[in-house]
Amino acid sequence: MIDFIQKKINFNDNIIDVVGEFLKLSHIEIDLAIVEKEILNHPEYPSLVSIVDFFEYFDIEYGTFSPSIEQLIEGFFPCITQLQINGEMYFSIIQSINGDLVKYYDPKLHEFKNVSLAGFGKMYRNLVFMIETSSFEKLPTTKKFIANKFTSKLFLLIFIPVAITVIGLKDYASGATNTLLYYIYNLLSYVGLMVASALVYYEVDNNNVLFRKVCGKSNKNTDCTAVLKSKGAELLGVKFSYIGFCHFSALLIVGIYGNSNIFTTIFPLVSLCISPFIIYSLYYQGVIVKSWCKFCVGIQAILLTQACLFFISRQEIHKISYLLFANYLTIFIATSTLIYIGLLNLVPIFQSAVMYKHVKIGYQKAKFLYNGFWNQLKNQESVSFHNLNYLKFESNKNVDTIVTIVCNPYCTHCSEAHYHIERLYNRGKINFNLVLASSIDKEDVRYLPVRHLLAIAYENNETYFLQAMHDWYITFEQNYQSFIMKYPLPEINELLINNQIQSMNKWCMENEIHFTPTVFVNGYHLSEVYSVDELKYAFD
Known part of the structure; x- marks a missing residue:
């Protein structure tokens, strides 16, 4: 197959x-x-x-x-x-x-x-x-990963609207008269910034899946690439996507830090003044390029709505002095310029990151081509396991690959490494040896869980012990008090277990193993070029 x-x-x-x-x-x-x-x-x-x-x-x-x-x-x-x-x-x-x-x-x-x-x-x-x-088994870290990622995204999405709301309510409480207008205008700026950010990201990675889904060529009249790559997509060498990003970013910054009454009087007028750009953009897309960019049309709709808000705030315009108007406009232009300079410096960095992603894909291929893994492995330092009293697991006698992993019971990376090794072992790809790093000093925080795990290994079969190891690292997340509730400490031969702990600790010191997890494949140190979760490619 x-x-x-x-x-x-x-x-x-x-x-x-x-x-x-x-x-x-x-x-x-x-x-x-x-x-x-x-x-x-x-x-x-x-x-x-x-x-x-x-x-x-x-x-x-x-x-x-x-x-x-x-x-x-x-x-x-x-x-x-x-x-x-x-x-x-x-x-x-x-x-x-x-x-x-x-x-x-x-x-x-x-x-x-x-x-x-x-x-x-x-x-x-x-x-x-x-x-x-029905055979699907979730990665133990999946839920946590999704939750953390969702939380960070949610924070980014709601922070600015919440800030706008808080400032608007504060101004309303202090006697501001244009609170609703302020809120609507800034919320539109926020949505505009999100759309403009997507257009800027297009410059970074125009093959992004999300961008292609939202703005792919769904029919002959819709093609963002045709619009954004055309000559009319820039002014004097400056891309309109950059201008839009700087415009909405500066509006939000000035809006959040400025006086709401003054802000909602001045900037709807600014939006009205730039509204001819809407006509230009729609004409250029519909007549010249004959294709529509969904993001661009979205930007035009936001600009038009903001311009229309001028007709609500215009009765207040006479209260604004020319000097105050000039001051706010100067701050807006200066802020836009600084954001533009920052954008010019950041976009190439992000483009390099995308390029690195593609280079990494090629590098991944090279690492496993032509027995690259095994050739690299033989160039690594080898160790002897003579006189090492480790835990040995052998489920498939026809497998020649033996992985030895040195773990610290309280090491997060050991948790991940053990999980990947356990999966390879359960699939019959490898046999493995386990070294649990600890001293017999009772002040050593590693001692109690290591002693407990070894006691379980002596008193029970392999399946039970591996389940206990899995629960220690994954289910109970290295919490000893929770662990002993499910796995009470069996009667133990203290001398026997301490001798084994000393044997493993002495071996770690002799081989200068100071970091965990440390992994050996057939006695050779796993190269730093390879991570533990990549071993599945070598053994398949």
Whole structure:
């Protein structure tokens, strides 16, 4: 099967997009950042092998089949498939087939659409990939990762609106008369900044999946790239996307720190003065380029709404002196200029980061090509395990690979490393040895959990001990009091266990192991070039 899969490697880079949509359809909750990490780091990316290994990594049962277009009707849905469109290969998803109608994921438009069975058959390449969703096992860190990421995103999304609301209420309490107008105008500026940020990010990475989904070429009249890459998308060498970002950013800064009454009198007038740009942009998109950019149209709608607010605030304009008007306008222009200078310096840095991402993908491939892992491993320092009294786990006598891992019971990175080693062992890819780093000094915080785990190892079978190790690192998150509630300390031979702890501690000192986790493969130190979670690529 793998040989067959490896032949299917020349695809457009739409794997992350397709796998993300496929997970949604299959009701499997895996954060997209984890999808990107696992698939982009795969040495066979972008190929079907990287998709297969991704699902295998989560212990999700899968199968690949080669049904004809007629056999598809019998039901393989949802499934990942291969399509050939205009001579190019893409990954896609078949969601359903009802009669003569196929609902599939268009890899170019980034949306689901219906097409006739005959039309789909012209693209279909006779391969489907299916999974058994009931076999899904979540990564233990997934929930925490998603929660942290969601919290940070939520903070960024609500901070400015909350700040605007608080300032508006404060001004209202102090006698301000334009609180509602102030709130609406600034909220529009905030939305404008979000849209303008998307346009700036396009300059950084125009292949971003989200950008392509929102602003891809969904029909002949919608094409953001055609608009943003045209000559009319800049003024005197300055991109309008940058101007929009600086404009809305400066409006928010001046709006938050300025007097609300004065602000809502002056800046709707400023918005009215720049409204001719709206006519220019709409004319240029509709008549010259003959394509529409959804983000650009959104910006024009916000600018128009802000300009219309002038007709509410105009009766107050006579109360503003020319000097005050000039002062606010000068601060606005100065703020915009500083933001623009910062933008010019930051965009190349972010572009370099995106470039590094692509270089890293190539580097990942090189690391595992032509036995690169094993050749690199043999150049590393080797150690002897003679006289080391470690814990030995051997589930597959036909496997030649032995991984030795040195762990500290209170090391977070050890928790992650142990998890990956445990998965490889359970899948029969490796046998492994475990060294628990601690002294027998009762003041050593590592001593109690190490003594406890060794006592469990002596009194119980391998399965029970490995479950205890899993619970220590994952379930109880290295909390000893919670751990002993489930795993009471058995009767122990104190001398026997202390001798083993001393043996492991002496070996660590002799081999100058000062950091954990430290990993050895067949006695050779794992190179810093490779992380523990990448071992799955070497052993597969």
